[in-house]
Amino acid sequence: MRGIEELTEANYEFGFSTDLDTDVAPPGLSEDTVRLISAKKDEPEWLLEWRLKAFAAWQEMEEPDWAKLNIAPIDYQAISYWAAPKQKPVLDSMDDVDPDIRDMFDKLGIPLHEQKMRSNVAVDAIVDSVSVTTTFKATLLEAGVVFCSFSEAVQDYPELVKEHLGSVVPVRDNFFAALNSAVFSDGSFCYIPKGVRCPMELSTYFRINSMNTGQFERTLIVAEDDSHVSYLEGCTAPQRDENQLHAAVVELVAKDRAEIKYSTVQNWYPGDENGLGGIYNFVTKRGRAHEDAKISWTQVETGSAITWKYPSVILQGDRSIGEFYSVALTSKHQQADTGTKMIHIGADTTSTVISKGISAAKGQNTYRGLVKMMRSAENARNYTQCDSLLIGKECGAHTVPYIEVKNPTSKVEHEASTSTVGEDQLYYCRQRGMNEEDAMAMIVNGFCREVFNELPMEFAVEAQRLLSVSLEGSVG
Amino acid sequence: MLHVENLTASIGDKPILNGLSLDVGAGEVHAIMGPNGSGKSTFAHALAGRDGYEISGVATLDGADLLEMEPEDRAAAGIFMGFQYPVEIPGVNNMYFLRTAVNSVRRARGEDEISAREFLKVAQEAMELVEMKQDFLNRSVNAGFSGGEKKRNEILQMAMMQPKLAVLDETDSGLDIDALRVVASGVNSLRGPERSIIVITHYQRLLDYIKPDFVHVLVEGKIVESGDHTLALHLEEKGYADFLGDPDAELSGASA
Numbered sequence: 001m002r003g004i005e006e007l008t009e010a011n012y013e014f015g016f017s018t019d020l021d022t023d024v025a026p027p028g029l030s031e032d033t034v035r036l037i038s039a040k041k042d043e044p045e046w047l048l049e050w051r052l053k054a055f056a057a058w059q060e061m062e063e064p065d066w067a068k069l070n071i072a073p074i075d076y077q078a079i080s081y082w083a084a085p086k087q088k089p090v091l092d093s094m095d096d097v098d099p100d101i102r103d104m105f106d107k108l109g110i111p112l113h114e115q116k117m118r119s120n121v122a123v124d125a126i127v128d129s130v131s132v133t134t135t136f137k138a139t140l141l142e143a144g145v146v147f148c149s150f151s152e153a154v155q156d157y158p159e160l161v162k163e164h165l166g167s168v169v170p171v172r173d174n175f176f177a178a179l180n181s182a183v184f185s186d187g188s189f190c191y192i193p194k195g196v197r198c199p200m201e202l203s204t205y206f207r208i209n210s211m212n213t214g215q216f217e218r219t220l221i222v223a224e225d226d227s228h229v230s231y232l233e234g235c236t237a238p239q240r241d242e243n244q245l246h247a248a249v250v251e252l253v254a255k256d257r258a259e260i261k262y263s264t265v266q267n268w269y270p271g272d273e274n275g276l277g278g279i280y281n282f283v284t285k286r287g288r289a290h291e292d293a294k295i296s297w298t299q300v301e302t303g304s305a306i307t308w309k310y311p312s313v314i315l316q317g318d319r320s321i322g323e324f325y326s327v328a329l330t331s332k333h334q335q336a337d338t339g340t341k342m343i344h345i346g347a348d349t350t351s352t353v354i355s356k357g358i359s360a361a362k363g364q365n366t367y368r369g370l371v372k373m374m375r376s377a378e379n380a381r382n383y384t385q386c387d388s389l390l391i392g393k394e395c396g397a398h399t400v401p402y403i404e405v406k407n408p409t410s411k412v413e414h415e416a417s418t419s420t421v422g423e424d425q426l427y428y429c430r431q432r433g434m435n436e437e438d439a440m441a442m443i444v445n446g447f448c449r450e451v452f453n454e455l456p457m458e459f460a461v462e463a464q465r466l467l468s469v470s471l472e473g474s475v476g
Numbered sequence: 477m478l479h480v481e482n483l484t485a486s487i488g489d490k491p492i493l494n495g496l497s498l499d500v501g502a503g504e505v506h507a508i509m510g511p512n513g514s515g516k517s518t519f520a521h522a523l524a525g526r527d528g529y530e531i532s533g534v535a536t537l538d539g540a541d542l543l544e545m546e547p548e549d550r551a552a553a554g555i556f557m558g559f560q561y562p563v564e565i566p567g568v569n570n571m572y573f574l575r576t577a578v579n580s581v582r583r584a585r586g587e588d589e590i591s592a593r594e595f596l597k598v599a600q601e602a603m604e605l606v607e608m609k610q611d612f613l614n615r616s617v618n619a620g621f622s623g624g625e626k627k628r629n630e631i632l633q634m635a636m637m638q639p640k641l642a643v644l645d646e647t648d649s650g651l652d653i654d655a656l657r658v659v660a661s662g663v664n665s666l667r668g669p670e671r672s673i674i675v676i677t678h679y680q681r682l683l684d685y686i687k688p689d690f691v692h693v694l695v696e697g698k699i700v701e702s703g704d705h706t707l708a709l710h711l712e713e714k715g716y717a718d719f720l721g722d723p724d725a726e727l728s729g730a731s732a
Contacts (some may be wrong), residue, residue, distance in 0.1 A: 321588030423527070428563035431524050432577035432633065433551035433584065442576065446616065 001079050012269055013469065015239030022128065022210050025082035031055060032204040033081050034182050039197060040082060041151050044158060054181030061175045063403060065306055067337035068398055074280065079245055081183045083128035083210040088389075095422075095470075097133050101125075108236060110205050110361055117378060119234070121458075122147055124204040128213055129185035134228040136200065145229075146191040150218050153189035164222050168251040168288045168314070176247040176282040176308075180216045184249065188215035192258070201456060206235035208268070208279070211460055213421035214245035221251070223258035223293075229263040232459055233261040236303070237269045241277045244269075252287030252295055256317065257300065259294045263455055268303035270470075273361070274288040277335030278305025291317030291346070298454045301328040301336060302462040302470045309367065312341035315380070322351040323406065325451040327463070329396070329470055330363025339369035339400075344377035344410065353384040356448050359395035366398040373410040388418040389442070389447050391471070412447040441468035477672050478511045478523075478641055479623070479628075485515070485522045492518045495533070499712035503669040507683055507708060508676045510694035511716045516676045517560060519694070524557040525550050526663045537641060552584035554640030558630040558647050564618040565677040570629070571613040572699035574599065574636055581637060602635035629648035631662040642666070643674045648682040660685030682713035695719045 023034060034055050038048040063074075085101060097112055105112050105125055112133055122136035124147065131149030140147050146157060153161050171181040190206040208215045223229055238246065246268065254260045262285075271278025281304035287295035297311040297354060307330075313322030324340035342351035357365040371382045388397035399416050421443055429439035445452070445464050452460045478500040486491040492515045494579050498508050510516050522531055525547035535542045537553055545553065565573065579589045590598075599613065606628040616628050627647055644663065648656055663686050667673065675686055683691070683705060691708045693701040693716070700719050701707065 174568050305478075356590030422563070424563045425549060425565055427526055428559065428565070429577075430547035431551055431557050431559075431579035432637070433548050434576060435546075435580070438576070438580065442568055442573070443565055446565055 012239055014108060014236035014267065015269060015308040016107065017238035017240075018209055019306055020085045020098070020099060020100055020104075020127070020209060023082075023084045023086050024029070024210060024213065025080050027212065028077050029079070029081060029146045029183070030404070037082055037183055037185060041154070043154060045163065047154060049164070051182050054178050055183075057172045058175065058178035058182055061172075061178055061233045063175050064224070067368070068364070068400075069306055069308060069335050069337050071280070071306055074245060077246040078212070080210070080213040081216070082185060083213040084130040085127050085132065085209075096333075101127060101132050102209070104209070107338070108205070108207065110234075121201045121203055124149060124188040124202075126186055126188075126204060126206050126217060127211050128208060128215060131188070138295065140199070144190065144193040144196050145198050147151045147202050148189055150184075150187040150189050150220065150451045153220075155187070157191065160222065161220065164220055164251065164253055168253060168286045169249050169284050174284060177249050177284040180218060180247050180249045180284070184216045184218040187219040187248070189219070190221040190229060190231060191222045192229045194224040196224075198229040200234055201230050202430075203232040203234070206233065208237035208244060208246065211240060212242065212244075214247065216246075217248045217249070219250040221260055221262070223255060223260050225256045225258060227255075228259045230263070230456065232263045232265075232285045232456065234265045234267065236267050237279055239269050239272075239277065243278060243280050245280050245282070246304075247282045248284070250283070250285040250311075254287060254289045254293035254295050257292045258290070259296075261296045262298070262311070264299040264379075265458055265459055265466065266299065266301045266303050266307070266365055269465060270303050270332060270334050271305040273332050275305070275362075278334070279303065280306045281309065282306075283309040285311035286314065286341075287312070287322075288314045288316055289320035289322060292319045293317055294321040296323040296325070296454070297340065298325040298451065299327070299337045299338075300451070300455070300466070301326070301338060302466050304336075305334060307334075307336040307338055309338045310340055312343065313351065314343045314345065314378075316345045317350060318346040319348045320346055321349070322352075324353045324355070325454045326355045327358070327448045327451045327467070328356070328365055329358040329360070329467060330365045331360040331470055333362050335364045337366040338369055339367045341370040342372070342382055343405075344371075344382070345371045345378070347376065347378035349377060349380045353382070353386075354450050355384075355386045356451055357386070357388045357390070357397050358391065358444060358447070359397050360391035362394045364396045364398075366400060368400045368402075370402040372417070373407050373412065375406045377407045378409050380407065382410075382412045384412075384414045386414075386416040387447065388416075389444065390418065390420045437468075437472060444471060477538060479534065479536045481534040483519075483522065483535055484529050485518050485529045485530070487529060492529075492697055493522065496694070496698055498692065498699060500672045500674065502672060503667075504690065505667065505673045505675065505686065505688045507688035507691045507705075508674060508694050508700050509678065509680075509691060509708060509711055511720070512695045515697040516694055517645050520557055520643045520674075520676055523550075523643055524555060548580065549584065551637070552581050556634050556637050556639030556642045558627075558634060558642065558644035560646040560649060562618045562621075562626040562630055564616070564621075566616050566619045568617050569613075570615055570617050571599065573617045574613075574633065578632065578636055598636060604634050605635055605665055606631050606708065608632060623650035624652065627651055627655065627659050627660070630664075631659055635666055636660070639671065640671045641674070643676070645676045646678065647675070648677055648679065657685065680708040683708045693719055
């Protein structure tokens, strides 16, 4: 028999922390903090103004309380808003990466050495507040694709950043987006020029390492007419007793006939089995789809103590397509309130929402989704399917769909189901020789099949494995 | 091979099996018949290890104590149960399920996992046995299957698992005559000197296709009568009245 401790450890395999020489700003948030961050990054005046405007807006806003989440009060003055590993800020070659950081990423399964890298995936590696390196930058540039840290983009492509920053998620959009706009430190920037199919998968790996710091990253992807890109993100954090704040903003712009596929495997530290520690994950993700464009969100959310996240699509252009495929797993004391918003503006726009919520132990899982058909959305269509799976007797699943229809020609379908992992299913598998944990993993993976099918192959394998690991100890 | 002695099973304070004893030798086919509620399915589940029963008595397979084992260990020991109501597992590919099952049992026995190629070959043969089409392997386990397909899938699994003892619980229920013929011929081709089979059924009909060596009548959780296949014919004609202590049955004077 395995002890509780062993099971808990097995549950979160990325809980280690790395001793890096880090430059950390003292805790606290004021206009000076915003100026400090902007100065650290040597930002142009317009961006500082933009941040200050956001900060002023944020000060007048209140934390949203409509989500079905039970959150201990967050002291925004107790958090440090800047933590950067001390190393040379600009890197031309992988060999310049601090060996400790390289080792850390090796341990996370993300090799940054030239010879060990996967040949079809470019990686932007972000530790705490800064990007430490981006691989395959030169190769991508040959195809015209820009893939770099947000900070570099501000220096090297200021016009592109200025044009699109805040164009999909305005600074006043919500409390956490405003906070992010004021203090965001780094993130990834991708630009795919007209007619280009990005030759490899782009990915960003986020790692929170320092204590008592928040991570506020900003990602912007711009896909010009007729272009195509597939982007992946992964995230982990050390196991600590304190809650840590992560508030990100992601903006996608898909111009005419462009396609952006955005996949997330979120595995922030979820806290322990008593609900101690874990990441508070408040994320605003939104894309704008122009004519005949397609934006597809796929997310596998297994980590974080709190998840508050609604990747959305503004279907602005006629015939644009929005998709949202989600697996959210809450175990231990985890709480997730997640879903999507599909805003249909253009005619003949279509959206598909497939959400799979899994609740185990004392986990609480809420699907919250909005489908909005504007007056101009002639013949628009939406199909939504929300399935919840319950494991055990102390967890909860909730579905909160909002549907607003202002155009009588549009069509909205919503299906929802709730089921439990049946004793019958487990018994059937065990009679065929499988042990209880393997059987549970198989049944849960089957439940998520439709979503996993949307993930790039390697991510799908990783997601299945993660799900099995996260469920360990939740049976029997 | 299988030795069962004075087996009792109850749920809460409701007794279901009341001292059932049975010996099944290698290569033998035994039929267990009985009226509704007599404990036939409970007997099958007691052998397979389903949770929720309080069990006492003895049940061993080749001397190994089954009652001490988890269901998966019993499967590894060689017990296969054909379910009366096969369970649906949406999203899990039938082939993946079969391969996981076969490999789980192999691992538990300390054998190497089956190669993809070998597995496909064996699966192909097993599918011919139960007249299943190719696309069958790519569908989700039992999800959206017809009654006949579910039962054929059970026999397909039996063919893949190669059990020592197969317990087939009302494999004939819900089958039309064609499906019954396919399922029965599948079972027959899996008969062998090293494999024992217990067929649980309401009706003698199935036994026209699967000829048992022994027939037992189960009433109120006990075997009250055993004989050869003629006993089944007798039951078909007279029903279970003789064994139910029904006064009308005694009047009819049927010999027992």
